[in-house]
Amino acid sequence: MTPRDAADDNTPGRGPGRCSDLDRPPLNAAALRRALVxxxxxxxxxxxxxxxxxxNSDLVALAEGGGAAEGTVLVAEEQTAARGRLDRRWTAPPRSGLFFSVLLDPAEIPVERWGWLPLLTGVAVATGLSxxxxxxxxxxxxxxxxxTVDGEERKAGGILAERAGDHGVVIGVGLNVTLxxxxxxxxxxxxxxxxxxxxxxxxxxxxGVLRSLxxxxxxxREAGGDPAASGLQETYAAGCATLGREVRAELPGDRSITGExxxxxxxxxxxxxxxQGVQEPVGAGDIVHLRPA
Incomplete structure (x- = not known):
């Protein structure tokens, strides 16, 4: 892995100074390791x-090169080429949020259940932030x-999951904190x-977020990846703002579906x-909320 300035952020004299923005102090990498590892x-x-x-790109490359074990966490104070779904790009000021990726390798879980990992991460982040x-x-x-900001629903973050070859899944989280x-x-x-x-x-x-995750x-994993037995499916549904709304699903191939x-x-x-009275499952696509729940 060769990210620019890969030294821990609290190395004296490197990058933005600790007191350059008192509202946005750097993360304490040593204390985080003591608490979590x-x-x-x-x-x-x-x-x-x-x-x-x-x-995400750094950790995928590291995992594919055999340089990362399951449970590796990579955090950046600033990302210059952060990616969301559909390769969308976004940036944020240094130290204004949490920008991190983790490597998970549930090798004993059937691969068809791995699609729950980004949803699981969403539940974990929401629980941890609460x-x-x-x-x-x-x-x-x-x-x-x-x-919710001033009575309006706003996007404060997102999750991106990517396969790391045969080494598992890298899941990235970007969250606006002090923006x-x-x-x-x-x-x-x-x-x-x-x-x-x-x-x-x-x-x-x-x-809090990593402990919840x-x-x-x-x-x-203890439930064999079963979303119902683990309580994940029910918890996700309880916290999902999309359910109960009229939405439009914008699908690959310039196709769309509208429904509740x-x-x-x-x-x-x-x-x-x-x-038309048909229930259609959507596995991938952009969802547009058309009316409040």
């Missing part, structure tokens, strides 16, 4: 870098994290600070009830 736990390595293009930040985070199928209104890339964006979070210190937020991942989102099925697909 332990014998018998999921997280095997945690590294914080000052700046890189994409933590505890650590005191803010409600809703899930927009399949990978968006929503908060100010003047820094929003689009009016529909939001942040934890704008949503009135009780705390925006990124160290406890990251600890470890717990949910363990439950899912009525369920998330056992394969993690969104089920739409159309005006």
């Amino acid at each position: 332990r014998d018998g736990g999921l997280w095997s390595e945690l590294r914080v870098v000052q700046r890189t293009g994409s933590t 505890r650590a930040a005191g803010v409600d985070t809703a899930l927009k199928w399949p990978n968006d994290l929503l908060v 100010r209104a003047s820094e929003l890339p689009v009016p529909q964006a939001g942040s934890l600070a704008l949503a009135g979070a009780a705390g925006t210190d990124r160290d406890p937020l990251l600890r 470890e717990q949910w991942y363990a439950r899912w 989102a009525v369920a998330v099925d056992g394969d993690g697909r969104l089920v739409l009830a159309t005006a």
